[in-house]
Amino acid sequence: MASVNIRSVVKTFGETHVLKRIDLDIRDGEFISLVGPSGCGKSTLLRIISGLEQQSGGSILLDGATVDRIRPRDRDLAMVFQSYALYPHLTVAENIAVPLVMRRLNTTERSLLGTLLPSAKAKRKEIAGEVGRVCDALSISMLKDRKPASLSGGQRQRVALARAMVRKPSAFLMDEPLSNLDAKMRVQARGEIAALHRQLGSTFIYVTHDQAEAMTMSDRIAVMMGGEILQVDTPDQIYQMPLDLRVAEFIGSPKINVLQAALTEGDVLSFTFADTANNRVQAAFRPEAARLAGIANAPLAGVIHHIENLGADLFVQVMTAGGNLVVVRCDPGGIRPAIGDKVGIVMDEARLHVFGTDNRRIEGSYRLEAPL
């Protein structure tokens, strides 16, 4: 068990600033996701926490103590790699045993002749027992004698997880562990990893580019972009109260609708504004925060461009007069709109987000102005 504190961590490669002063406090036992598009620095941050990469500035604290000068092996962390990084020449059981063999046996006991020592035999027996228990817990006992090459992606992922678990580390670092799995396996593995976290109670730091993984598994999400953390919050807060337009756009599928708007006195928002308006903002609303309506009095209007029927939801794409594509979620049980229909769009004013031109959220309770 460990808390992880990231204090003003900076990483530069030559002229490139990969991480720009990252501060993040991860609580003991928390499942936190670092999510962001590729190249945002999330994997670099994870490697810095593990010690595999050295930061250019700042500190990493584990349980309150700085570990900047401590080797990765002595930080008591375990990591699951995107490639799984299983030792190809060792069997599954041998792979899982490596962290224990390396830590419990001394150099003599590990050597070829040392295996004959009674102390080595006893330790190896004890290790085999622990490996067996971890294999049982992840239901991979039948794979123990196989080599990684003969395993499926999902099985390899479990072996990698088992190798991380066997040592009972104080925190787990996971670098996109599910990205090599097919879509179906990924959903299943998502549930398994979340369950594992609840069962072990250890700190999990999970790096992913998939917002759905972050949303479904995490206690908290840190959204990273361009080497900065834009927002750290619970999945609900991130989704409902994005503090930055880029967070709002990254989280949620289908993507949030963003339109240029004019903000006039009394928090009145209008989508029909003169181009010269200097009170421009960006208004955003999620597909489920809007509904189709008659054209009369609707703040937005357009022609239905395409309809995506997902069974449970109907996502209607409306091309507005201004040339924006707006997605509106409809109930498939209701009246089915048709492509080419002229429709109005009405948004739930309570669920409108307004961002300034600097992408930061502007707090307020807005009213929409319908065009005359």
Place this chain on the structure above:
Amino acid sequence: MSLSASQNRAGLALIAPASILAIIFLIAPLSSILVLAFTDYQLGDRSLRFIGFENFQALIDDPVFWKSLSNTLIYSAVVVPGSMLLGLVSALLIDAGTSLRSFYRTAFFMPVMASLLAMAIVWEFMLHPSFGIVNTTAKALGFASHNWLKDGDIALYVLAVIGIWQSFGFNMVLFMAGLSAIPRDLYDAAELDGTPHAWERFRLITWPLLAPVAVFVAITSAIRSFQVFDTVHALTQGGPNKATEVLLYTIYAEGFEFFRSSHAAAITIVFILLVVSVSLLRFVSLKKNGEGA
């Protein structure tokens, strides 16, 4: 599936160029050697007589042949591990280093590309008993000087050292290719799994994953070391007192100095058997690896 006549003709036409070349350059010379080995032919003779295994019987009774065979095996026993170890160590050092990698790679590979005959002459001067750099250095450091190439006890080993110098660069390049195929992630995983030091990392990852390359390197090194000839011819001519007599040199001397072609052919058969048996070893190891994966 049966092939039509035209398909048959097309197939034969397509393998013809390769087959003809193989027959001219491989199968014909090999079979003529095989035939010669059972005759009494001497270079320039107008006729020949089959004499069965007499040439081989003569080999068994010939101390020079046994000396030559054992010298070849001793030479290989020094050169193969020597050039492998040096190749592996330099590959690991270059791989671990960050600067001047291509410089070291080129520098160590140069002896492989250089003409060995020319290099042998350079070595001859370096090893010269009175003014060679080796002896002058040894003397300056207070060691005894030697007549390196004329001392029967050490001449073969001196040639082996030259052999190692000449060939380890090639092994280094093969090992480097093998090293670059090992995923970096494995070393990261090993660090987090708690491998305490570089030697343990080497034992856990590098050596097992390099094993197929090592087998290949061992076998090619062995075959190339059996073929040692240039340095022997240039530096010692098999002397002193047959101390550096090796198979290929014996074949050359028998065939082209004493013109006993049939005798040389018999030694060649032995040489070929030696090379083939090592190649078979590789075949077996490949098969074993194939099953293991």
